[in-house]
């Protein structure tokens with residue numbers, strides 16, 4: 001896409017779901033607590049599958065096209081973009097919150113703007129894999145798949161959960177791909193968690209005003225239930241992988257005995273594909289047991305690779321930041337593929353301290369991949385909850401990515417867990433299938 005020849009304009013909402021551009025103001029972006037001009041080359045057209053949100057009780061910020069002064073857009077409420085998977089936002093939406101502004105639900109709030117008939121966002125496509133492209137989901141095939149697999153596994157509580165809740169209610173892309181018979185199959189297993197993340201998507205305490213986006217699994221599947229539907233998936237799906245640790249559960253490592261028995265049994269039936277776990281990485285000994293059972297890859301989620309910021313957000317029970325580092329090292333010592341699921345927050349992720357800590361983590365753990373994920377959380381609420389009332393110098397997310405890529409050329413960037421064909425084969429494979 002050609003670089004924009006000028007800054008796009010601020011967007012605002014009239015509170016009735018209508019969005020307009022304000023051509024008296026050039027759009028800016030937010031990083032930490034600061035609003036900044038966005039370099040022209042950082043704007044891309046809002047990708048297909050992206051959405052626009054009105055931000056109630058908030059006024060957008062912009063640069064006056066005549067005076068060059070930063071000021072509020074008084075014409076309506078601020079607007080932000082939810083950018084689709086495979087893209088990483090470089091700046092948050094810039095606004096000022098009024099005293100009555102409600103906490104925003106658990107979505108990402110990337111800057112959004114308008115120019116010459118189109119919406120723009122400051123973002124990069126970080127992943128070529130097309131598994132969550134919204135245009136790739138055929139509703140008819142999904143419903144056929146749900147019918148077929150519910151009949152094939154009539155007593156399997158997990159397949160029933162994936163069908164009724166994940167696929168047909170939450171429209172989870174991973175569950176939809178499972179019922180189409182391709183790529184990554186989700187395997188939730190844990191009703192409990194040993195962390196208390198501020199922005200947990202499967203459990204929000206009653207005193208909080210925002211809902212969790214999914215309900216947490218309320219039963220413990222058996223190894224037999226897991227094996228029954230994952231083995232056929234690994235044997236028949238293109239680029240197959242099964243992933244423990246999903247948004248609709250707590251922490252899978254709390255179910256390590258069940259998962260280890262399932263992995264052992266899966267591998268007795270098929271060598272195909274990759275077996276992955278998405279986890280908070282809290283139990284290194286459990287990770288060791290899963291690697292011995294045949295786990296191929298691990299993805300550890302984190303908002304920061306600095307202990308004090310990590311623990312302020314995760315509020316861990318009976319584990320510490322150092323445990324997640326140890327889990328990455330152990331998985332690597334078994335030759336496993338290791339990723340971090342890195343919640344990107346402009347102004348925090350690209351601070352000089354975070355950059356230095358990330359370099360150290362990559363070196364200490366021989367990390368294989370960073371999944372640069374948009375942080376689905378209200379920016380003011382997050383910074384307030386972790387006690388960050390001012391943010392210092394930051395490198396810029398794009399600049400930080402370039403520095404890490406230059407120093408660690410073998411480290412992969414992406415958004416999704418790679419199939420074994422990428423892990424063991426040609427990582428830059430063609431995805432036009």
Ligand code: SF4
Nearest residue numbers: 193195197200250280
């Ligand atoms: S680790 Fe996951 S399930 Fe546990 S509190 Fe955090 S987001 Fe929620």
